[in-house]
Amino acid sequence: MKLIWEKGQSGRRGYIPSPTDTPEVSLEQLLGLEYRKEPLDLPEVSELDVIRHYTNLAHQNYAVDSNFYPLGSCTMKYSPKVNEDIARVEQFQNTHPLCEEGILGSIEIMYKTQELLAKISGMAAVSLQPLAGAHGELTGLMLIKAYQKDHNQLRDEIIVPDSAHGTNPASAAMCGFKVVEVKSKGGLLDPEALKKVVSNKTAAIMLTNPNTLGLFEKDILEIGQIVHASGGLLYYDGANLNALLGKVRPGDMGFDVMHFNLHKTFSTPHGGGGPGSGPVGVSEKIAPYLPLPIAVKTATGFALENDKTKRPKSIGKVATFYGSFGVILKAFSYMINLGKEGLTNASEMAVLNANYLKALLSEVMEVPYSEGTLHEFVATASGLDLSALEIAKALLDYGYHAPTIYFPLIVSEALMIEPTETESPQTLDEFAEVIKEILEKVNYHKEAPHFMPVKRIDEVKAARHPILTRAQLQMSK
Amino acid sequence: MFYTPHTAKDQEKMLARLGVKSIKDLYDTIPQEVFLTDWEFPSGLGEAKTYRYLKELADKNRELTTFIGLGLYDHEIPSAVWALAGKAEFVTAYTPYQAEASQGMLQVIFEFQSMIAELTSMDTANASLYDGATALAEAMLMAVLEKKQKKVAVSLGVNPLYREVLKTYAKAIGIEIKWLPLNEGQTVFKKDDVAAYILQQPNFLGYVEATESFREIKNQTNALGIVSINPVLASVLRKPSAYDADIVCGEGQALGIPMNSGGPLLGFIATKKSLTRKLPGRIVGLTTDRNGKDAFVLTLQAREQHIRREKAGSNICTNQALNALAATIYLALLGKEGLKEVALGAISNTHYLADRLKAIGVKVGDKRPFLMEFPVLLEPKKAHKLKEALLIKGFTPPISLGEFDRNFSDHYLLCATEKRYKQEIDAFVSVWEGIL
Amino acid sequence: MSLGKVPTHLLYTKTHEWVRVDGDKVVIGITDYAQSKLGDVVFVELPSTGDDFDAGLSLATIESVKGVSDIYAPISGSVWEVNEELEDIPEYINEDPYGQGWLLSLSIEDQTELDDLLTAEEYQALLEDEE
Known part of the structure; x- marks a missing residue:
């Protein structure tokens, strides 16, 4: 892991503001005691350094445009490019x-x-x-x-x-x-x-x-x-x-x-x-x-x-x-753009998708409050050999974003799944198949994820001894 | 236009799997009395017509040469900022709950927090807040909770738009606000039993406050010190930590975010280490994965509403991540020298504008040193004529401060960022010359 | 789930604090059962010495990754001493809840309030009920 600062060299420039053609004000004279003498610790990088750095970071992100994202309660539908x-x-x-x-x-x-x-x-x-x-x-x-x-x-x-x-x-x-x-x-x-x-x-x-x-x-x-x-x-x-x-x-x-x-x-x-x-x-x-x-x-x-x-x-x-x-x-x-018919259709397909996926997953997982599902449903991992967290992490390995987990609080080991209307039934079929596969390879998936940029993260360490900025990182070393 | 992929055959197959006849059956828990049979709403235009219609509405806007600010500024935006921030991997993701699948956005936020901590001279910053006004309201709330004292002192030099938001929050929460008056454009502090003193630097008139008096009042009381700053001007202004600020917040729109008729914007907030766990909103931390590799994760979540529910200090969830990304890229591109050059360019242009106006006899409020904004005094009748003339020539008229603060009727606010050329400023001033 | 250790020489509350009487003061912490329910403790917010609390009021909070718990004053009193080590090593609460994981001590205002606390036996019964 390298922060953007580490990609640069002292004196390198990324963007040079247009030169000003009005007389330059002397800040020290104008501000006196109110002048900031200390330099700013900001990166010194070229435009291409910046482009590469953030493009590579973008590649480490799951998103609706690249991955099915059934994050319950968040309605991760496709956003039209127009x-x-x-x-x-x-x-x-x-x-x-x-x-x-x-x-x-x-x-x-x-x-x-x-x-x-x-x-x-x-x-x-x-x-x-x-x-x-x-x-x-x-x-x-x-x-x-x-x-x-x-x-x-x-x-x-x-x-x-x-x-x-x-x-x-x-x-x-x-x-x-x-x-x-x-x-x-x-x-x-x-x-x-x-x-x-x-x-x-x-x-x-x-x-x-x-x-x-x-x-x-x-x-x-x-x-x-x-x-x-x-x-x-x-x-x-x-x-x-x-x-x-x-x-x-x-x-x-x-x-x-x-x-x-x-x-x-x-x-x-x-x-x-x-x-x-x-x-x-x-x-x-x-x-x-x-x-x-x-x-x-x-x-x-x-x-x-x-x-x-x-x-x-x-x-x-x-x-x-x-x-x-x-x-x-x-x-x-x-x-x-969608109008009356399009919006109604969006809602209908969202409800149809959720009900359909619920039916597929009900074969392998319990859905405790199943009567009258509309746009999302909450399955439970309780009683299964994998926890909600482990299923979530395993899904990442298959290229799916995980559902919302451990919410709502009234269902233990909750997996809250909202497919949204813009997913095809084929995507839902494949997703259900993957869940079934995950539940069959329990031991392997307990260690998931295997193929993401990082493995399971130590959240306890993060919260006990917080490192929240680059300066704190340097101090901790 | 529909964005749903379902063919008639798909729907049939899915309904069959569910054992229902029609989609309507899926809605049978909705009481008949309120189930819509029809509703009034326009039919869809489809993509091409939507674009054309919205373009027509865009043409009703006017891209004027901007000589105003009051919390929102027309700075240059490098092309690389939105070339990167517009990437679908960022735009169509959500809050990085699943850290393993969100290291990109998490690292961006960590870098953002680092840069904000640097600009504010504080120890820690959060992942963003909605805008400058609500960031100040959250800072006020933080102080009230920390000090268990429902009273704050706020300078009348704080942006009047922000003051309105503070008033709304204070009324709902039950906080008493003591207003600190301005004397000759400078806040007058008074010793009081309050949770916090709230200052804006530079104040809304553009004047640089004498920060020693802020430090002194803090020394004399037990209150926290809150300062709302402009992040571009922070590159040239005395560090808030040097005058003992405890919480520093502000509006980050100047850092690569378009004006966009007023939003979305970018609030930021930073504080000392001791108050870190009182910060509202999301915070990203660096830790390791099970193999000991560096990894980023949302942390200190026990502060937040989804865990603490009614005991949380704030109800805020995720917000403005994409604008925080844009600001991070902007700051990386501008770097150590560039941000100061932006500030210096804006200050030089603004001073040139003030000098030119003075030269043609305009009463410029220059009692205190100002940086990127300054007030002028105008008679309302002349101001009205001037407004019309400026609009005709494609310039924004000055902001009439009387609309926002009764103490400043006849005062009009001007600003010239680094984006303005001398020629533009001269052309702007020549319109004034014709009227006054 | 294991109910954890319940040392016999201590007193307990229904909200899972333990209390050790030490002359005119009491030392307070959370029980083994409470720490295991809470999971990895990441932060402890303690009051200042000299702060006064009535019995039953929240005097500290313990944060784990999963959640936040209030710690309630078992008896009325003012804070005599707090365990400052927890600021850097909150994991003491998980590792040694009855020893290095102690939270704070309170001066006793009213000896009779101690009579309302649970004995080890009563607390053990309460835990069995809860599980």
Whole structure:
């Protein structure tokens, strides 16, 4: 392993900024005590050094474009290349957000994206400002807090099912809510159990639907009635929206606040871990609380509304500007490209693929909550001779990215598998065959992976004696 | 356009395997009352028309010659940055959970953390945060949790856009903010019982703060010191560790990321060794594999939401990895000398612009030394005329600070990065000359 | 799973801390069973000496690769001494939970609170119930 610094030579240059043709300012004179005298320890490499280094690193990465990537809960679908083409157009890239006259096209796209997301979700209004799913959740909870406070409700509890993503309780706690966990029954939220925890302290319930087991909460309408009757609100975690496009809308199910994950459902890609985008959708009564600025339609076109006197209830800003515009643009491109039929088809094929793969794998693995699978399912390695971790590592050797493992917490030795709609049944057949083969060669695979750039990694050492930077690495030697 | 590979025959075969008649049967857990029979949504345009339609919308934007900043800057971007960062192996991967299949991205993040630690003069950095404003909010939250004290002091020299975000977070979390006023463009610190003092260097007016006063207030109190920096200007400004900063954060867009109508951006955060385990978000560490070979892995995960759930300090998950990659490549290309040259070029251009405007009688706010941005005073009527004239000539009008901060009505903010030529600056100034 | 060692001379809590009375102080750690459940310990966050805690409050956290556990004060008191060695060698908790892996000592405020703790026998029974 060589870091980029080690590829260089003192004095070597990779990029030389255009020479400035204005008089040079003397920094020492201008800054005095505020001048940085110490040199920066940055690499000294040529452009080709840089190109080789990062190209070789790219080759050490599994990605959707090279590998089947059935990472549950993450919706690793194929991202159409036209999205990338459009996002590189210079009239989008070279525009400063604080010159509204220069971004009228971008604002129109933001407005239209808000509209399309509202249609898909059945929500009354949408803000594109949140910068990721977790940020959308946080924003959603801020909206709930503001709404409840505005209605003189001292409600400080958020109900979260035990199958929820970790972000749900973390977001709630960040906003100062107490988290009340409710146990699922048969993999689903039990209205009777819910009744026992709902009270006049309930600010909201956070639900993922289909939930993290890939199952639709079939009692959702009754759940909504119970929570609403107590004065609480319904929050929809949009992580699994890909299962429902054109089939059922969170707004119709009674949800008051939700977030979207544009990088999941709308293919914007995941970027090796971001940037994403996490717009929030809300019902009519929550709309006045949405963050500002927000794109609006005017008599003459589209504009950014930032007037607090017009929207006095707004919670304010949650991001520096208007959201991850480049990501929003790709999601918009995806939505208008596929349209109504394409989005519905995406959802249907995602559900068909998950059910099909579940059927194939059920021959060799148990799927504990199997009834009513939509876009993903959770198998268990418990009772097998290999652990979920060992199966995951063995899959890497076969060129597959591993499923999500050890989540949700309510299934032991969980393997959470989401094939997505863009995989062919042939890929799924091959994947199932490989799983069967892995389970037949237990001893060999206990040591997996064998063929990756590195073998099984010592995570304990990493956490006990952290080396997080090059400087710390040099000190440790 | 459909991107699903299923032929009619595939579907038939799959349904047969499942023993169901139609795909609709797979949705039978959805209550009939809410199952959509039809919904209002446009039909698909297909790829070519999608591109053309979006290109038309792009043409409604204007690529203006940019003379503004306020947290987002028009710097040169070397071609190699996105030639590499655009590689599908990076673009279409996800969070490096499976370390053995993600050594590439993990090493990139390790290099990013190393470079950010260097720029901020801190010991450790995380893998990125959403943007500069939320990075500052996370830093505030870190201090509040560390000091178990729900009160912070924030300089009014902090970017007003960031201050708005801090206010939103503070209100939701229940943190009290004490605002520290500016006097002659310089933050006035006041001794207080707070979790942190929060400063921006240079402040939003472009002025360089006198950092000794920050060091002094830290000496007099038990508070943490948080500084929001500009990573390009950090190459020429006194190291935050020298004035006793504990957490340094900021916006990394200047490091090779296009302006993109405001996003996606790149937040970063770094801190001292003692606070490392309080950092939010992902962190990559170097360890070894079972054969003793160097290997990278996501580490210190017990801090995070997926393990600690409601007890986590932050709810943040993965974010901005691709932009962190772009920044890493940018910093590798620019290197030791290049980043300072960018800073010097921008500072020289900005000073030339200020001098030219002064020469034609514009009131330039130069009470304090400034670097890449400075305010000017304009009468609103003239500012309006100027705005129209500049737009016609293809320039961005100055940012009206009164829109963001009532203390600065009639103040307008200007910036000239290293990307601007003397000729452009002269042409820009000649428009002013015609109006004023 | 093995229930681990349960030394007879110690007192225990339901949350798997052990307590050794040492004059007017108590020394506290986590049990063998607790450390094996937790897995490899990677970091320990301890309070400062002089911090006061009521019985039942969280006074430290132990991180393993798998998760985080709160350590609760078995009795009320103020922190007398903490095991600073754990900062560099957290693995002591796995290797020697009743010896080098001790966490901290507390001054005893109210002797009667000790009566609420479990004996080795009672703790052993609790473990058998849990498994």
